[in-house]
Amino acid sequence: MRHPVVMGNWKLNGSKEMVSGLIKGLDAALNGVEGVDVAIAPPVMYLDLAEQLLSKANSKIILGSQNVDLHNNGAFTGDISPAMLKEFGASHIIIGHSERREYHNESDEFVAQKFAFLKENGLTPVLCIGESEAQNEAGETVAVCARQLDAVINTQGVEALNGAIIAYEPIWAIGTGKAATADDAQRIHAAIRAHIAEKSEEVAKNVVIQYGGSVKPENAAAYFAQPDIDGALVGGAALVAESFAAIAKAAAEAKN
Numbered sequence: 001m002r003h004p005v006v007m008g009n010w011k012l013n014g015s016k017e018m019v020s021g022l023i024k025g026l027d028a029a030l031n032g033v034e035g036v037d038v039a040i041a042p043p044v045m046y047l048d049l050a051e052q053l054l055s056k057a058n059s060k061i062i063l064g065s066q067n068v069d070l071h072n073n074g075a076f077t078g079d080i081s082p083a084m085l086k087e088f089g090a091s092h093i094i095i096g097h098s099e100r101r102e103y104h105n106e107s108d109e110f111v112a113q114k115f116a117f118l119k120e121n122g123l124t125p126v127l128c129i130g131e132s133e134a135q136n137e138a139g140e141t142v143a144v145c146a147r148q149l150d151a152v153i154n155t156q157g158v159e160a161l162n163g164a165i166i167a168y169e170p171i172w173a174i175g176t177g178k179a180a181t182a183d184d185a186q187r188i189h190a191a192i193r194a195h196i197a198e199k200s201e202e203v204a205k206n207v208v209i210q211y212g213g214s215v216k217p218e219n220a221a222a223y224f225a226q227p228d229i230d231g232a233l234v235g236g237a238a239l240v241a242e243s244f245a246a247i248a249k250a251a252a253e254a255k256n
């Protein structure tokens with residue numbers, strides 16, 4: 001039985017005041033919600049504050065981050081290491097987000113190296129995969145997702161996916177309000193799981209696959225009603241405590 005995971009990717013949004021208000025609001029709104037792992041990835045600058053607030057509230061919210069470097073120390077100006085993330089209590093680390101693939105030219109191979117380095121350091125990779133609008137229209141969605149996954153599977157073995165999280169995010173659905181239908185998302189999730197099952201049915205059965213792309217309280221329940229959608233990676237709606245909590249509650253209700 002896979003445990004649902006709902007994660008908020010705050011992207012480049014935040015201030016001390018916002019972090020404080022959002023974490024307090026979220027912790028209160030999630031009071032009594034069981035059966036779903038809820039994680040947040042604030043900008044790295046606010047991890048210290050977030051860790052302090054979560055620990056003061058004795059919160060169950062999991063702390064995450066939006067990126068990581070391939071080294072734990074050295075002359076790598078501007079980068080953040082797994083060791084640093086761990087020191088501030090972050091465990092779930094987003095890699096391969098389409099915004100980083102696009103704006104920072106991150107290749108499948110580079111993302112796969114980050115995946116391996118996170119695992120080596122005992123952190124949970126949240127591996128984002130997904131196709132562009134043009135690839136979608138050309139019918140290449142499954143092939144693109146398989147290629148992005150194979151960068152990990154072919155270098156680290158399919159078992160490397162054990163304990164990791166995959167986030168299927170069609171790029172055309174991110175921040176656009178044009179979400180994939182629950183049926184279409186389910187079809188792709190099933191294909192992703194089938195691709196993994198070609199190497200190991202056991203790994204495929206256990207790996208958590210989130211959907212991401214314009215998930216809102218209004219459409220969340222439809223996604224979570226699908227058998228292969230195990231949670232969500234949420235952007236915009238994760239910046240409002242009530243909305244994000246409603247999405248987490250929908251996952252808890254659908255999956256338990």
Ligand SMILES: O=C[C@H](O)COP(=O)(O)O
Pocket residue numbers: 009097169173174175176177212213214215233234235236237
């Ligand atoms: O990482 C989150 C995704 O990019 C989804 O963002 P969104 O919910 O604003 O569409």
